[in-house]
Amino acid sequence: MVDLFPIARAGLFAVNPERAHHLTLTALKLGLAGRDLRGDDPALATQVMGLSFGNPLGLAAGFDKDAQVPLAMLRLGLGHVEVGTVTPLPQPGNPRPRIFRLAQDEAVINRFGFNNSGLPVAKARLSGLPRAGGIIGANIGANKDAPDPLSDYEVGLQVLYPHADYFTANISSPNTPGLRDLQARENLEQLLTRLGRVREGFVAGGSSYKPLVLKIAPDLETKALEDIAEVVLASGIDGIIVSNTTIARPDTLHGSHIAEMGGLSGVPLFEPSTEVLRQMRRLTKGKIALIGAGGVHDGVTAYAKIRAGASLVQFYTAMIYHGPALIRHIKDELTELLKADGFATVADAVGADVD
Ligand SMILES: Cc1cc2nc3c(=O)[nH]c(=O)nc-3n(C[C@H](O)[C@H](O)[C@H](O)COP(=O)(O)O)c2cc1C
Numbered sequence: 057m058v059d060l061f062p063i064a065r066a067g068l069f070a071v072n073p074e075r076a077h078h079l080t081l082t083a084l085k086l087g088l089a090g091r092d093l094r095g096d097d098p099a100l101a102t103q104v105m106g107l108s109f110g111n112p113l114g115l116a117a118g119f120d121k122d123a124q125v126p127l128a129m130l131r132l133g134l135g136h137v138e139v140g141t142v143t144p145l146p147q148p149g150n151p152r153p154r155i156f157r158l159a160q161d162e163a164v165i166n167r168f169g170f171n172n173s174g175l176p177v178a179k180a181r182l183s184g185l186p187r188a189g190g191i192i193g194a195n196i197g198a199n200k201d202a203p204d205p206l207s208d209y210e211v212g213l214q215v216l217y218p219h220a221d222y223f224t225a226n227i228s229s230p231n232t233p234g235l236r237d238l239q240a241r242e243n244l245e246q247l248l249t250r251l252g253r254v255r256e257g258f259v260a261g262g263s264s265y266k267p268l269v270l271k272i273a274p275d276l277e278t279k280a281l282e283d284i285a286e287v288v289l290a291s292g293i294d295g296i297i298v299s300n301t302t303i304a305r306p307d308t309l310h311g312s313h314i315a316e317m318g319g320l321s322g323v324p325l326f327e328p329s330t331e332v333l334r335q336m337r338r339l340t341k342g343k344i345a346l347i348g349a350g351g352v353h354d355g356v357t358a359y360a361k362i363r364a365g366a367s368l369v370q371f372y373t374a375m376i377y378h379g380p381a382l383i384r385h386i387k388d389e390l391t392e393l394l395k396a397d398g399f400a401t402v403a404d405a406v407g408a409d410v411d
Contacts, residue, residue: 069157099402112366114138114347122177160310160311163322230300270284271297274301274328298333322373323353330364348370354385354389359405363405
């Protein structure tokens with residue numbers, strides 16, 4: 057694949073980041089982003105939560121909120137794409153500007169606030185897709201003004217269950233007031249019970265079992281992580297994505313945007329999110345799948361997430377800075393790192409630094 061991104065990047069960085077994102081989506085819809093024609097090394101193939109992934113790399117939620125380009129993203133060589141966050145009703149999100157580049161830090165601050173076209177649009181798009189060529193997950197959330205946020209998650213799962221391969225309950229966006237309170241023990245128990253019941257209904261009706269995962273924040277104390285691990289292990293939920301963006305602002309950040317409200321992602325999130333991942337691996341002891349997200353930007357950081365306990369790795373912000381060729385680059389580097397350490401498959405390396 058010829059990498060035209062360095063040229064495109066100059067244009068994209070000359071306009072505001074939200075406009076750049078829309079231009080990127082348009083290019084993807086037009087098929088201008090290309091495809092990865094080289095197959096994946098067999099060492100990268102992996103079975104996680106009962107699903108077969110050609111490689112462990114995935115697009116994190118928030119890039120394709122309305123399921124406009126999942127197949128185009130899979131064609132770039134990803135093993136999975138997570139669309140959303142989708143809320144039951146369409147909502148505009150927060151006023152603009154609501155996304156800021158911290159270029160010196162290879163980071164972004166966003167406070168989009170779940171701008172999306174709502175469940176019926178996502179359902180229509182996902183139901184029209186051929187079910188081959190990679191795994192598609194659907195990330196579900198609650199509307200800003202939802203009287204009962206938990207029921208928004210139930211509705212999301214109910215509507216999308218037939219149309220995606222796995223589902224993520226996003227209870228960790230910092231940009232919807234009160235949302236992160238769903239991570240507290242009692243709320244979480246209720247949420248997971250209610251989502252489990254929706255899934256049981258589908259399975260009882262003859263649908264296949266599909267994995268359910270939870271997406272947590274990186275800003276949780278040890279006690280909160282222990283509670284989450286306990287509740288998740290008791291609930292029959294299949295995995296946890298560690299993590300969403302952070303509300304912390306590390307001292308290392310540069311530039312005028314660091315005071316903007318919102319969630320920070322990219323390179324400065326790598327260390328803190330990987331530490332939470334390690335803690336979660338210790339607490340869950342390999343009994344459920346962990347998906348590592350936060351600051352992955354090369355093979356080394358992807359490999360570190362895997363060694364910290366991640367069976368799958370997701371990224372978003374690094375794509376803004378490096379473009380689609382990053383996917384092939386990470387896969388090649390990761391394959392080399394696995395082989396250098398004597399791991400025959402990616403699954404063999406999961407948790408190697410913790411267990
Ligand atoms: C612009 C932007 C929008 C995002 N929107 C969502 C979202 O709608 N739902 C969600 O679960 N995570 C969302 N995220 C978080 C990412 O999925 C990911 O967890 C986080 O950015 C850390 O990964 P990264 O450092 O590779 O970007 C968003 C991130 C960014 C940068």
